[in-house]
Amino acid sequence: MAPDEDGRTARKRRQIMDAARPVFLRNGYVGASMDEVAALAAVSKQTVYKHFTDKEQLFTSIILDTTGQVGGLATMIAKALDESHDLEKDLGALARQYLDALMRPDVLRLRRLIIAEADRFPDLGRTWYQQGFERSLKTLAAAFERLAERGLLRLDDPQLTAEHFVGLLLWIPVNKVMFWGAGDHYTEADLERLSEAAVAAFLRAYGTASSGTS
Numbered sequence: 001m002a003p004d005e006d007g008r009t010a011r012k013r014r015q016i017m018d019a020a021r022p023v024f025l026r027n028g029y030v031g032a033s034m035d036e037v038a039a040l041a042a043v044s045k046q047t048v049y050k051h052f053t054d055k056e057q058l059f060t061s062i063i064l065d066t067t068g069q070v071g072g073l074a075t076m077i078a079k080a081l082d083e084s085h086d087l088e089k090d091l092g093a094l095a096r097q098y099l100d101a102l103m104r105p106d107v108l109r110l111r112r113l114i115i116a117e118a119d120r121f122p123d124l125g126r127t128w129y130q131q132g133f134e135r136s137l138k139t140l141a142a143a144f145e146r147l148a149e150r151g152l153l154r155l156d157d158p159q160l161t162a163e164h165f166v167g168l169l170l171w172i173p174v175n176k177v178m179f180w181g182a183g184d185h186y187t188e189a190d191l192e193r194l195s196e197a198a199v200a201a202f203l204r205a206y207g208t209a210s211s212g213t214s
Helices: 003-031 034-041 045-051 055-065 067-071 073-081 087-102 105-116 122-131 133-149 158-180 188-206
Strands: none
Touching: 003 034, 003 045, 003 055, 003 105, 034 045, 034 055, 055 067, 055 105, 055 122, 067 122, 073 087, 073 133, 087 105, 087 158, 087 188, 105 122, 105 158, 122 133, 133 158, 158 188
16 A cells, blocks of 8 residues: 555544544444544545444544544643652642543543443453553652652652552542532542642652652
């Protein structure tokens, strides 16, 4: 296949996926219609099936394509903490960025969809978790371990420490909106208060005198 044809194929595939994503997010897997996907993508249904064998393959491609949304948190974590000289400030900034990223309406809808379809597609849900959220947790654990080596944290289990940090940060807002729907009832002030409280609790448990706590 010629390079320009490869490019056209990739663009058409992306066009179909971009059209299909809101259809699945709005209607779920069962309710999603390939006819609607084709109409929104402005292509024929035959063209959709040329690029994706069936609805399951299209759904799988869309979900796995979004792992970068959560996996991208890993870069943010390393950048925020590896050169920190004011851990309380930098951890607070990271907490707010992390919370903002995971409270985005599109991410919340995606998370809700993956959970809803976990029994139907267990391997897909597991892969999304591992490539996305779990990868950011491992990066956070490694960053915390390096901070401990610098005397800024005290910890025995870096992975558990990362789980505790994220749990403190996300338990209230994310769990609530998973049942309530869209997260727009949380104001900027609410999210700021929640992130500050999570960091304060975390540093009381894991901080040292060098990180501003004892």
